[in-house]
Amino acid sequence: MPEIISPLPGIFYRRPGPGKDPFVEPGQRIEVGQTLGIVEIMKQFTEVQADVSGVVESFAVEEGAMVNPGDVLAVIATEGVQ
Amino acid sequence: MALEIITPGLSTTVQDRGRSGYYNVGIPQCGSMDRYSSEIANALVGNDSGPGTGAAVLECSYVGPTFRVDAVTSIAVAGAPVEVKVNGEPRPQWARLELKPGDEVSFGVIKGGTKFCVAVRGGIDVPMVLGSRSTYVLGAFGGFQGRKLAAGDVLPIGVANGPLPHAAQLPENHIPRFTGPRELRVIMGLYAHRLTERGRALFLESEWTLTPVADRMGLRYDGPGVEWVERKQPFGAGSDPSNIVDAGYAVGSIQIPGGTQPIVLHRDAVSGGGYAMVGTVISADMDLLARSAPGTKTRFTEVTMDTALEARRTEARRLREAIASLG
Secondary structure (H helix, E strand, O other): OOEEEOOOOEEEEOOOOOOOOOOOOOOOEEOOOOEEEEEEEOOEEEEEEOOOOEEEEEEOOOOOOEEOOOOEEEEEEOOOOO | OEEEEEEOOOEEEEEOOOOOOOHHHOOOOOOOOOHHHHHHHHHHOOOOOOOOOOOOEEEEEOOOOEEEEOOOEEEEEEEOOOOEEEOOEEEOOOEEEEEOOOOEEEEOOOOOOOEEEEEEOOOEOOOOEOOEOOOEOOOOEOOOOOOOOOOOOEEEEOOOOOOOOOOOEOOHHHOOOOOOOEEEEEEEOOOHHHEOHHHHHHHHHOOEEEEEEEOOOEEEEEOOOOOEOOOOOOOOOOOOOOEEEEEEOOOOEEEOHHHOOOEEEOOOOOOEEEEOEEEEEOHHHHHHHHOOOOOOEEEEEEOOHHHHHHHHHHHHHHHHHHHHOOO
16 A cells, blocks of 8 residues: 655654644545645654545554654555545 | 756755854854765865865755756765656766756655755855855845745856866765764863763763754754752853853854753854853764764763864865865
């Protein structure tokens, strides 16, 4: 199944801001270019977008966890998705 | 000849060897954080390595830019390991790459370190400000319009001022390490006497971990914290024992606000303030900070001034030998 990779190190967030709803929940459908999360580094917040369409199978990283470049953030199920 | 930014990356700035002589009025030296890599990249494309500010390069942090050139030129990418692509085809790092008009250069995900630089034959020809082309983002001057690059920026390229070296690729043994633990050599002081014996031992004998709070201004480390000598704080020093009456900061100096997380100041740091500096990273090891990714395990080792000066000469010789190896 396709994996969404973090291109940079930093702190991973699934929401656009504190107290806001997550960008997307497991089980929800996403499209190419849709934001899955944010990585914070050097006082900058970089949105990580899906490069495939499908259904979010799971997140591989907890909210607020440290990620490194190349780490898997989420797994996307594309099978059977039109 | 120009270079057009298609996507800017996370934080791409124009940097040369820096702007010396204005730290006393609060203007930091700026310049490439990993000087060795910038010098090698410039040497590979035949940019003059004589005295002065050197040719300006693009310094890229974590996520590189995508750019296009409008003329025949040579570039070289040095620094943090990253996949380099020309029109989508992989190309080597630490090597001279020949480009044609319309060629598009892009980068993959970095595999270590934090920064890589792109040198272009002739250098990035932005105006000199206070004797340097380096960007000081916080001060909004130098570099390209005093800021990090944005999509659509068109950067002028200068005229080549030196011959191309014979070799187009740096030999493997001259490529530094961008992963793994670090030992940073420090000279203790000027405020190391503010630490207790135990505080000093905690600082020098513990393993510290680089946090994601690290940029051109400074790098913050996590660890056991330190311990300060108790005293009645003098007027103007603030209430926390990590505070002092304001003093000048050295590049590479280490402050420990609250006694918890040491911060090593780097090339864009403020020139003074009210935190006790327990030591200063020696100049020969400043590049190692630029090559440390968040999570890097780090130890601070005390050395003498003589050792620091010898290390500086060794580092300079290492660079000269690397450049000489290109022929």
